Every structure is written in structure tokens, then in C-alpha cells.
Amino acid sequence: MTKPIESQELMLLLLLITVILGSLTLLFITLQLYGTLQKLINPAQESKPTRSRWERFTDLKPLALEKDLQMAHAYDNIIELNNATPPWFMFLFYGTIGFGIIYGVVYHVAGNGQIMLNEYTQEAAVADKVREEYLTKAANAINENNVLALNDVAALTEGQKVFTQNCAACHGQKGEGGVGPNLTDNYWLHGGGIKNVFHIVSEGVAEKGMISWKKSLNPMQIQKVSSFILTLKGTNPPNAKAPQGTLENTLAVK
Numbered sequence: 415m416t417k418p419i420e421s422q423e424l425m426l427l428l429l430l431i432t433v434i435l436g437s438l439t440l441l442f443i444t445l446q447l448y449g450t451l452q453k454l455i456n457p458a459q460e461s462k463p464t465r466s467r468w469e470r471f472t473d474l475k476p477l478a479l480e481k482d483l484q485m486a487h488a489y490d491n492i493i494e495l496n497n498a499t500p501p502w503f504m505f506l507f508y509g510t511i512g513f514g515i516i517y518g519v520v521y522h523v524a525g526n527g528q529i530m531l532n533e534y535t536q537e538a539a540v541a542d543k544v545r546e547e548y549l550t551k552a553a554n555a556i557n558e559n560n561v562l563a564l565n566d567v568a569a570l571t572e573g574q575k576v577f578t579q580n581c582a583a584c585h586g587q588k589g590e591g592g593v594g595p596n597l598t599d600n601y602w603l604h605g606g607g608i609k610n611v612f613h614i615v616s617e618g619v620a621e622k623g624m625i626s627w628k629k630s631l632n633p634m635q636i637q638k639v640s641s642f643i644l645t646l647k648g649t650n651p652p653n654a655k656a657p658q659g660t661l662e663n664t665l666a667v668k
């Protein structure tokens with residue numbers, strides 16, 4: 415994924431390229447003019463042996479000139495030659511400086527470069543979105559026909575959180591009952607087991623004061639809180655409300 419370049423940044427980039435190309439053209443023209451001028455002023459120069467482009471590029475000196483290049487010192491008859499750094503190397507060297515400047519401006523000053531941090535942030539954002547979509551899809555795939563009771567600690571802890579926030583007001587902090595029935599005994603008004611509990615929590619019993627939670631909780635949250643409720647069975651909290659409904663037939667309940 416690449417960040418779309420905004421038009422303002424694009425303009426800046428184009429301007430930069432134009433300035434660079436313009437400067438190079440100007441430099442080229444100046445050098446040409448300078449060369450022509452030199453020839454006009456000092457025509458003798460033309461008689462100098464001309465060197466090929468390659469020779470100028472490498473700046474290799476013919477062996478015949480070795481004498482002129484010798485430096486004043488000699489150790490054990492080893493003589494050092496004063497060879498200039500070859501132009502091709504200097505060309506690369508200055509090239510890296512030029513590249514560095516352009517890179518710095520484009521990536522850091524104009525700010526539209528994909529530096530590592532930008533790339534990371536963007537990819538992380540995309541991954542977050544994908545993850546969120548996946549979770550929503552997974553959550554919405556749960557319904558009262560396929561729901562299973564969860565028993566892992568993380569899910570039950572979340573279920574307990576949902577319970578404390580939304581349900582404890584009517585069913586008691588420990589599920590002992592209040593306005594709503596006791597959820598810790600073996601008696602159920604609407605049947606025990608994860609599928610029945612999931613159904614009641616999603617749909618509610620409007621006429622009896624039990625809210626339908628499917629609008630405010632997603633199916634995964636309902637699954638978690640329902641699983642948590644099932645773990646309350648037999649906890650015998652203080653001030654428990656008297657059993658209501660029918661005794662759960664543990665064999666019949668799925």
C-alpha cells in the first residue's frame with residue numbers, strides 16, 4: 415500500500431525536478447560557451463592532443479608521463495605517483511551527495527516519501543482494519559443455533575465485565591437475582607443451557623422487563639456473557655432470590 419501523493423506535494427516535487435533539470439542545462443550551456451570562448455581567445459589550445467571521452471573519464475596517464483607524476487620521496491626504491499582520483503570516482507562521489515540532497519528533500523522536507531515509519535504506520539492501519547473486519551465477521555457469525563459455551567478464562571472474564579456493566583443492576587452483582595431472576599440456581603424460566611440463555615439475552619422478554627441486548631451487544635459479547643452466566647450455577651451467593659421456573663434437566667440441556 416502506498417500513500418496517495420497529495421497534489422500540493424506533487425507540485426513541489428515537480429518544481430524541484432524542474433529546478434534541478436534547469437540548473438543542469440544551464441551548467442551545460444555555460445561550460446559549452448566557456449569552451450568556445452577559450453578556443454577563441456587561445457586558439458593554440460586546439461593543437462593540444464585531444465583525448466577521447468574514455469580517457470577523460472578514467473584520467474589514466476600514459477606511461478610516458480610517469481616521470482612527471484613521481485613524488486619527491488622514494489622508500490626502498492618504491493616511488494609514489496601522484497595520480498589524481500579518477501573522474502569516474504569523483505562523478506560517483508558527487509552523485510551520491512546530489513542524490514542525498516534530493517532524497518532528503520523528497521523524503522523528509524516535502525514529506526511525501528515512504529520512509530519506514532510511514533510505511534509501518536500505514537501497513538499497521540490496514541492490518542488493524544482487516545483484523546477488525548475479521549472479528550466483526552466472526553462475531554456476527556455466532557447465533558443461537560451454533561453458539562457454544564466458552565470456558566477459557568479470557569472469554570469468561572470479558573463475559574463477567576459485560577455482566578457487571580449491563581446485567582448486575584437487575585440480576586445482582588453475583589447473579590443472585592433482584593428485579594430479574596436468580597441466575598445461580600438450577601431453575602430456569604426459559605430453559606438452561608447456552609442456546610436458551612443466548613436466545614433470551616439476545617431477544618429479551620419485553621413484557622417481563624428483560625431487555626433485548628442484540629442491539630447493544632454483538633453476538634460474541636452475548637456468547638461471552640451467557641457463558642459467564644452458566645459458570646454461576648451452584649455458587650450459592652448470599653441473599654439469593656428464590657428459584658423461579660422449572661428445574662433444569664441436565665440431560666436434556668445442550
Ligand code: HEC
Nearest residue numbers: 580581584593594595602603604605614615619622623624
Ligand atoms: C432491567 C432489568 C434487567 C436487566 C438490565 C437484565 N435483565 Fe435479564 N432478566 C430480567 C427479568 C425481569 C427477567 C425475567 C424475564 C421473565 O420473567 O420471563 C430476566 C431474565 C433473564 C434470563 C432468563 C433467566 C431464566 O430463568 O430463564 C437471562 C439468562 C438473563 N435475564 C440474562 C441477562 C443478561 C445476560 C443481562 C445483561 C446483558 C440481563 N439479563 C440484563 C431483567 C433484566
